[in-house]
Amino acid sequence: MMNVTRWVMAAAVGMMLAGPVAAQDNPFSARLYVGDKVITNYELQQRALFLTLLRAPGDPEAQALEALIDDKLRIIEAEKFDLEVTPEQLQAGLEEFAGRANLTAEQFVAALAQGGVEAQTFRDFVEAGLIWREIIRGKYGSTVTITEAEVDRALAGTAKETAIRLLLSELVLQVQPGAEAATLARAREIRDGVIAGGSFASAAR
Helix, strand or coil: CCCHHHHHHHHCCCCCECCHHHHHHCCCCEEEEECCEEEEHHHHHHHHHHHHHCCCCCCHHHHHHHHHHHHHHHHHHHHHCCCCCCHHHHHHHHHHHHHCCCCCHHHHHHHHHHCCCCHHHHHHHHHHHHHHHHHHHHHHCCCCCCCHHHHHHHHHHHHCCCCCCCCCCCCCCCCCCCCHHHHHHHHHHHHHHHHCCCCHHHHHC
């Protein structure tokens, strides 16, 4: 697994936390800077929700922040070598990942949307993995023979995604005229409670 501490020290000396006031006022404000890359509060919330839907082990927000730092460092490294993921490669990666849940990429995106995760969050997650694959190939391809299966196993082990079980449930709140704001606030309260580890069944009841 990627040594985050070593990479942060070597490639992201300029990393710093954003101010708490800005974080509260604007979900798109910076939560963390990694070199010249920014991780927004919204990006962090989306990745945490994504990991929650995938039932990834550990604390979703802590795991999401660590994964996003990895992603930004991978992008920084890729820029040094002018590496980019083509649209065709990205689509193939999306299909490959969704196929682990026996879904097409379109079906997987639709399922994530029901859980409140945007398609861009899924694309960013897959793209970062593909970029890292290209970096590994570029750095070691001429000196070390690495098979496709070995690369795939390494990526799967890093992302802890070898066994994906996507469980989605819907909770419909009736909106009374004039109570739209209160209903939206209640929906967000339920969402935040579930993300924090609360029981969806209890929320539904």
